[in-house]
Amino acid sequence: MKALKVDATSEELLDAGSTLWRKAETVAIHMFPAPLGMVEERSPFLALNKDHGAIETMKGSAIHNTKALAVRISWEVSTVKDRLDDLDDFVDAVGVMFPLDEDALAMTMGSKDALTNVWYWKANHTEPYDVLSKGFGSTERRPGSSSKLAVVAKRRGNIWDVIFTRPFQVDGGAEFAGFAPGETTGIAFAAWAGANNERSGMKSISGEFSELVIGV
Amino acid sequence: MTYAPGPNGTKAELRKSKRQVCTIIDLNKCIGCQLCVVGCKNLWTKRPGTEHMRWMNVTTNPGKGYPRDYAKKGGGFRKGKPRPGELTSMTDCGDNFQFNQKEVFFSGKGSRVHFKPTDFKGRDPSWGYNWDEDIGAGEWPNPYFFYIPRKCNHCSNPACLAACPRNAIYKREEDGIVVIDQERCDGHRHCIEACPYSAIYFNPVSEKSEKCIMCFPRVEKGIAPACDRMCTGRTRAFGYLDDKRGQVYKLVKKWKVALPLHPDYGTSPNVYYVPPLGAREFAPDGSVTDKTRVPAEEMERLFGPKVHYSLRMQREEREKVRKGGKSELIDILISKNWYDRFGDFTKEPLEQYEA
Numbered sequence: 001m002k003a004l005k006v007d008a009t010s011e012e013l014l015d016a017g018s019t020l021w022r023k024a025e026t027v028a029i030h031m032f033p034a035p036l037g038m039v040e041e042r043s044p045f046l047a048l049n050k051d052h053g054a055i056e057t058m059k060g061s062a063i064h065n066t067k068a069l070a071v072r073i074s075w076e077v078s079t080v081k082d083r084l085d086d087l088d089d090f091v092d093a094v095g096v097m098f099p100l101d102e103d104a105l106a107m108t109m110g111s112k113d114a115l116t117n118v119w120y121w122k123a124n125h126t127e128p129y130d131v132l133s134k135g136f137g138s139t140e141r142r143p144g145s146s147s148k149l150a151v152v153a154k155r156r157g158n159i160w161d162v163i164f165t166r167p168f169q170v171d172g173g174a175e176f177a178g179f180a181p182g183e184t185t186g187i188a189f190a191a192w193a194g195a196n197n198e199r200s201g202m203k204s205i206s207g208e209f210s211e212l213v214i215g216v
Numbered sequence: 217m218t219y220a221p222g223p224n225g226t227k228a229e230l231r232k233s234k235r236q237v238c239t240i241i242d243l244n245k246c247i248g249c250q251l252c253v254v255g256c257k258n259l260w261t262k263r264p265g266t267e268h269m270r271w272m273n274v275t276t277n278p279g280k281g282y283p284r285d286y287a288k289k290g291g292g293f294r295k296g297k298p299r300p301g302e303l304t305s306m307t308d309c310g311d312n313f314q315f316n317q318k319e320v321f322f323s324g325k326g327s328r329v330h331f332k333p334t335d336f337k338g339r340d341p342s343w344g345y346n347w348d349e350d351i352g353a354g355e356w357p358n359p360y361f362f363y364i365p366r367k368c369n370h371c372s373n374p375a376c377l378a379a380c381p382r383n384a385i386y387k388r389e390e391d392g393i394v395v396i397d398q399e400r401c402d403g404h405r406h407c408i409e410a411c412p413y414s415a416i417y418f419n420p421v422s423e424k425s426e427k428c429i430m431c432f433p434r435v436e437k438g439i440a441p442a443c444d445r446m447c448t449g450r451t452r453a454f455g456y457l458d459d460k461r462g463q464v465y466k467l468v469k470k471w472k473v474a475l476p477l478h479p480d481y482g483t484s485p486n487v488y489y490v491p492p493l494g495a496r497e498f499a500p501d502g503s504v505t506d507k508t509r510v511p512a513e514e515m516e517r518l519f520g521p522k523v524h525y526s527l528r529m530q531r532e533e534r535e536k537v538r539k540g541g542k543s544e545l546i547d548i549l550i551s552k553n554w555y556d557r558f559g560d561f562t563k564e565p566l567e568q569y570e571a
Contacts, residue, residue: 041227044298045379045410087268087418088303088405137381141402197303200381200404 455559
């Protein structure tokens with residue numbers, strides 16, 4: 001995926017209707033159920049689940065204005081879940097992951113020696129989380145305000161359209177992914193279908209990190 | 217201090233405890249008054265999002281229990297392997313009925329309008345806490361039922377702890393109380409599915425899971441849990457399982473009359489029950505027999521095969537006393553001195569606020 005350089009304010013990056021986004025390359029993201037065998041030690045009960053992974057494909061694109069990166073994801077769900085109507089309800093959610101270390105693996109959400117950073121949005125919240133992950137089960141949800149991570153989520157029928165944006169660099173942010181024009185980093189995706197009771201490791205993932213080129 | 221290994225602790229570390237506090241509940245004496253439930257509710261579950269929760273609950277057996285049909289929802293371990301379980305709904309958890317007080321009392325229509333509850337979606341309720349109270353089972357003239365008070369069992373092999381992918385659940389090292397770290401919990405609810413007793417509840421406001429904390433802030437100050445102290449029927453004992461002077465040790469280890477509920481769930485619970493002998497059966501001619509009305513298989517289903525030993529021991533010791541003899545077991549069960557019930561935890565609740 002290539003993040004196209006555009007001439008825009010950071011607020012304009014969040015405008016899904018803007019012509020800026022029409023110029024960006026849109027890629028199809030193949031999603032598959034997260035393999036839960038590897039979490040058996042962490043949760044043998046979670047590892048019993050087999051019916052997750054309802055979201056099979058998403059579309060992704062990215063733009064930047066040399067100061068902030070914006071990543072846009074859209075996907076269709078069979079039934080929209082954007083609130084908790086009962087105690088056994090779960091909501092739609094999406095995550096975009098970046099490595100903080102070149103050795104970090106997306107499949108394990110990093111490790112204690114190779115961290116990852118996830119931009120996470122869930123449909124019943126307006127503010128996103130800027131998550132630090134040191135491996136499966138170790139995530140730390142930091143409020144989006146801690147890094148100026150912003151999100152706009154729109155829905156047309158059963159199709160979610162979510163745009164995240166965040167400054168390239170976070171002040172004092174060794175534990176936040178940083179970006180710069182001309183650089184290449186990794187990007188991976190995860191999505192949770194609330195109607196299918198998906199949460200935690202019960203999700204669809206895009207697999208290992210693929211390249212994200214920050215255009216010049 | 218609590219012991220919290222954090223996200224990188226192993227499950228074995230999270231399960232580790234040096235001592236274990238236990239509650240004993242004598243089902244022969246529980247009258248279903250719900251005082252334990254009220255004591256708990258007032259203390260812990262009046263916060264937003266906890267209205268439906270009864271960390272302590274008392275329901276009628278046979279019956280669907282609380283949360284509704286918890287015994288049919290799976291979870292726990294079978295032959296050491298995790299068994300999948302189900303989540304509970306707001307209705308299962310007894311809901312949070314709203315009543316038309318304003319309409320009845322302040323609208324001038326009090327003579328025509330009656331009190332009417334609505335459920336959390338504004339509908340006529342279809343189920344609620346103790347909806348099947350006192351129905352029980354059996355045919356006239358020998359119907360039967362008894363009450364089962366339940367709270368988190370603070371298990372030695374907690375399925376909730378095993379299930380939490382975030383390692384947010386751990387046993388406190390000093391007393392074996394199982395707690396959910398509210399900072400680490402992300403509300404994924406795998407613990408609710410895994411607990412075969414459905415003793416964990418989801419808070420939809422905080423979006424985290426909660427459960428009985430065995431009143432640990434009181435226990436740390438030598439005060440027994442609120443539910444145990446509230447019991448008007450002196451059905452409860454509380455203390456360390458390894459305290460040989462205490463009634464917990466004597467009922468569980470020495471006399472072996474107190475048993476866990478559903479030992480077949482594989483979690484090694486630390487709430488123990490003295491199984492009820494039950495009312496005696498009427499013969500067809502109306503005379504009272506020596507037989508109990510509660511079927512033996514029902515007792516075995518609830519408390520496992522050791523229930524027969526417990527019931528026999530209770531009968532034998534009762535008979536001994538009836539004939540003028542002395543019995544330590546019957547003295548404990550009668551509970552002539554209330555403070556003897558609580559081992560090291562006999563301080564008064566208000567003492568915790570004293571300098």
